Amino acid sequence: MKWGVVRFPGSLDDGDSLYAIADVMGQDARMLWHKDESLGGVECVLLPGGFSYGDYLRTGAIARFSPIMKSVAKFAADGGLVIGICNGFQILCEAHLLPGALTRNRSLSFICERVWLRVENASTPFTRAAKQGDLLRLPIKHGEGLYVAPEDEIRQMEERGQVILRYVDAGGRESDAANPNGSMRAIAGVANQRFNVFGLMPHPEHAVEAMLGGVDGLKIFQSIAGSAR
C-alpha cells in the first residue's frame, strides 16, 4: 500500500509516522509537502501530530487552508483513506471532514501520558485488525484534545458506530478519572459516516516497537494496510 504523510510547517510527528509506516511496517511511504497539490497516487493520507502554523487562531484552523488540503478533501470524497493523529485530527475537524471540534483540555494542562483505549467499532478500515472491546495502550500528548460536538450529533454518531475509540481505565471501564481531557462521552477517536476518514488524539505511531513502551499502535497501521483497495 502507498502512504503519504503530510508535512505542514510546525508538524512534529511526521518523521515518526513515516518511520512507523516505512521502517517498522515495511510499507511504501513518502512525505508530502503542504504546498503540493498532488497526492502522488497514494492510497492512504496521514495527517501527523504537531502544531501546524503554530496553532494560531485555533488548532488546525490555518492548516485547513493549505493547498494540499483541497486535494485531501477531494481524495476523501472519492473514498480514499485518511487518518489524522492529534493535530491531524484537529485539522480534519476544522476542514469539516470529521464532525465536532477539539478544544482546551478540561485541566487546562498539556497532558503527556499513556492511556487505555477501548475499540468501540472494529469493522472499520482503521480498526479491523482489532476486535470490538479490545484495549489499546497508547500515548497522548496534547493541550487541546477535549472532543466536543452537539449532543444530537453525538447521539447519531454513536448509533452509526462513528465513535471508534474511547478513553477507559485498565479494566476497560469508562470513568471520569479515566477521561484524561474531559472529552464528551470520553471520545478519543471518530470516523466520518463513510468510515474512510478517521481522527484520533492518541498516537499509534509512538507505540510501534517494544522499546517505545508498547506496540499497540501497530493494530491501527496493520488495519489500514489490510484495507488496501
Added chain:
Amino acid sequence: MQVRVFVTPRMGILDPQGRAVESSLQSLGFKNVSGVKVGKYILLEVQARTASEARDEAKKMCEALLANPVIEDYRFEVDGE
C-alpha cells in the same frame, strides 16, 4: 473601516479557562461574579464603501475562519454603526 470581532465559547460548551478565571476572581473576594467566558478579540481593517458592505464581509470572514461554529459564537462591530 475598522471591524471589531468578538469570539466567545458557545453557550453550553465547557470553557475551562472561563471557569478557572471565575474561581480565581471569587477567591480574590469578587463573590458577585459568575458566567465568566474567555474568548478572543480580533481587530480588522476592511476596505469597504459602506458599513453594511463591511458587515457582509465581516460575517463571511467569521464563518469561513475567525470562529468555529461548533464551539464558538461571534459578534462584531463596524465603525460608524
